[in-house]
Structures are given as structure tokens and as C-alpha cells.
Amino acid sequence: MSDLKSARGQSVRLKDVAMVFDGFTAVQSTDLTIEAGEFFSILGPSGCGKTTLLRIVSGFQAATSGAVEIGGRPVDHLAANRRPTAMIFQNLALFPLMSVWENIAFGLAARGIGKREQRTRAEELLALVALEGQADKRPAQLSGGQRQRVAVARALAVEPSVLCLDEPLSALDLKLRQHMRAELRAIQKRTGVTFIYITHDQGEALSMSDRLAVMNAGRIEQVGAASDIYDRPATPFVASFVGEQNVFRGRVAEVRDNMAYVEGIEGRFLGRNVSGLKTGDAAMLLVRPERTGLVNGGPAPGNLIEARIERRELEGPYLNIVARGRGERSIVLHLANDGRVVDTNGSARIGFACEDALVMADDAEALSAAQVDD
Ligand SMILES: Nc1ncnc2c1ncn2[C@@H]1O[C@H](COP(=O)(O)OP(=O)(O)OP(=O)(O)O)[C@@H](O)[C@H]1O
Ligand SMILES: [Mg+2]
Secondary structure (H helix, E strand, O other): OOOHHHEEEOOEEEEEOOOOOOOEEEEEEEEEEEEEEEEEEEEEEOOOHHHHHHHHHHHHOOOEEEEEEOOOOOOOOOOOHHEEEEEOOOOOOOOOOOOHHHHHHHHHHHOOOOOHHHHHHHHHHHHOOOOOOOOOOOOOHHOOHHHHHHHHHHHOOOOOOEEEOOOOOOOOHHHHHHHHHHHHHHHHHHOOEEEEEEHHHHHHHHEEEEEEEEEEOEEEEEOOOOOHHHHOOOHHHHHHHHHOOOEEEEEEEOOOOOOEEEEEEEEEEEEEOOOOOOOEEEEEEEHHHHHEEEEEOOOOOEEEEEEEEEEEEEEOOEEEEEEHHHOOOEEEEEOOOOOOOOOOEEEEEEOOOHHOOOEEEEHHHHHHOOOOOO
């Protein structure tokens, strides 16, 4: 175990890294620093370049241009097996005919470490991933979550400073995935190894990471802590890809201090003018379903919509309401399930605070990349 503890994480720096495949730019020029010992996630839709970026860090892919430094040292000239990195691949495969401990020790054999020592190290790693006593099983005799932990142990066996994980939980069911989030986070904390974690599951990225990068079409659009990304999204894509949004499109009717009125078919709403739009600009106003409520008497919030409730869906602790105002697009509300009765087909006043609404440049392309219905 002493060896593991000394296997400290190292920083990773990408300088102007880009990847072009036969004229197709998979990764646009990227500058990024990941701190030593950080749990850093890369979140983005399928095909946005996440795996390519990770392969460049771990040396399985040479970048078209730019440079990679690990622990402050250039590694571009080093092959994957000479870098202080290990990678867990998107379609991880354990060796089915080898026992669990032999799977873990696989990388140690290649380093000329003797059988006895291999077994000892494998046992230590099994303890680290809470799988004591499973050394002699075959992978097929383990659950999906246990197999993932064996894969993590195998990757940690070679004492990497940086562990690259490419969607390691995607094959697991929801409950197990949520459990494994906590496990992986604990393993990362215990070892101090830098984790670079790829996912297209936002819950995973938001809950596990010290910081995350949100990627779209080969470009990192924002890097920050979960709260920065969720509450202060920098671009229309980040705003609509991470979490859900109600989107009201229109034009800026008036700008007042840091706020702007957006006027469209649904009405005239006031929100935070985060991108500094001017009167007349094509705009969209975004407000999250959980920041949108039903107004029954009491002080009215800044923005109101007269709407008709079309559907209600009970999702355990939440009550989701789908309503429609004057526009084509439905308006979604996520309310805490406090036992209230909400009539469908009734009319309702929907309200949201101006502070909770973001005004951004109208960007149909970003909405469609984030798969928001238009
Ligand atoms: N070796 C290659 N040759 C040509 N194109 C490639 C190659 N590898 C990746 N690409 C392309 O680069 C883009 C990014 O691929 P990448 O595998 O990095 O996406 P991803 O974000 O990991 O997606 P997913 O979430 O589906 O795994 C895709 O359009 C892909 O088709
Ligand atoms: Mg991928």
C-alpha cells in the first residue's frame, strides 16, 4: 500500500492541442490545465472529441499539433507505455480466462515483477477497491460493478500519476452507476492520482468532479466547478446541454443595467443579460424547470405566463408539469412533490424570478447540438 500512497497525482497541460483526421477537425485548438490530484471530468455529446482528447493525453494518439505536458515535463516523444498514465477504455475488457488477481497483475508481469510480488500487489489493490477475497474468481463470476472495480485496480497497478477513464460506468444500470460514483471518488481521494474522467452523463460529471470541461463539436466551451457550469453557464450550448431549460426566443426589447427584457410570442420577460446583448438583438431567455413555479396568490415573481397545464408526471420526489403558453414549445416545471393536487387541462399562472433567467444570443445551432427541441 505504501507504493500506492506515494503514487501522487501529476498535473496535465495541453498547449494548443488539435486533432485533424483526414481534413475533419475532431479537436479544435485546445489549451487546458488539469491540476495534480484533481478529479477532472470531460462532458459532452457523442462525437464531440472526448475520447480523442484522452487518447492524446495517454499517448495512444499523436496530436496533429500542440504539446502535452505531464507533471511539467513534455511527453510528446513518449509512447503510451512510457507515460505516467493509465487508461481505462470505453469498452473495457477484462481477460475472461484469467483470474481477478491475474487481470490486475497483468501490467506488472510486463515490468518483470515476480509472481509472488504480483500477487501481493494485486491483493493490496483489491483491498483498495473493496474486493478483498475475490482474487481467485474469474471476471464472469463478478457483478458489473465489481468488474469495473477490477478494471480500476488493474489500471492503478502500474502506479500511474494520471488515470484516464473513458465512460467506465456506461454499461452499468442506474443504481449501480450511482454507487460506483462514490466508490471511484473514494478511490481517487485515497490514492491522490489525477483522474481524467470522460462521460456524457451530466449527473456523473457534476457530482464527482472537482472541475469539469464541457465540450461541443471539438471545442471546450467552459471549464469550471459544477456550480459554475450549472448556475453560470458561459455559452448557450453549456446552458442547454447541462440540465434542462425552458427556452423563450425573441428579441431584446430593452436593456436595463445588467438585465434585459426579451419579447417574443410567449410574452415579455426580464432576465440577466449575461452576454451583454443590445436592444433589437435576436435573443433567447432560459430558465430551468426547477426555478419555474405555479403562482397561486402571494407576491408575484418578476415574470408571469398564462398557460394551460397539459400533463403531469409524478417522478417520486418531483412532480413534473408540462404546460403550454401562447408559443409552440411546452413549458416544463419541476416541483417538489409536496402532495399537492394539480389539475390537468386547467389554466395556470407560471412564474419565475428575473434573477433565475438568463438572456443569451439566439443560437439554434447550440440548441440543436444540445438536443433541445426547437
Ligand atoms: N481514427 C479516427 N479517424 C477518423 N475519424 C476519427 C477517428 N477517431 C475519431 N474520429 C472522429 O472524431 C470525432 C470525435 O471522436 P471521439 O471518439 O473523440 O468522440 P467522443 O466524444 O468520444 O464520442 P462518444 O461519446 O460517442 O464516445 C468523431 O466524429 C469521430 O468519428
Ligand atoms: Mg468516446
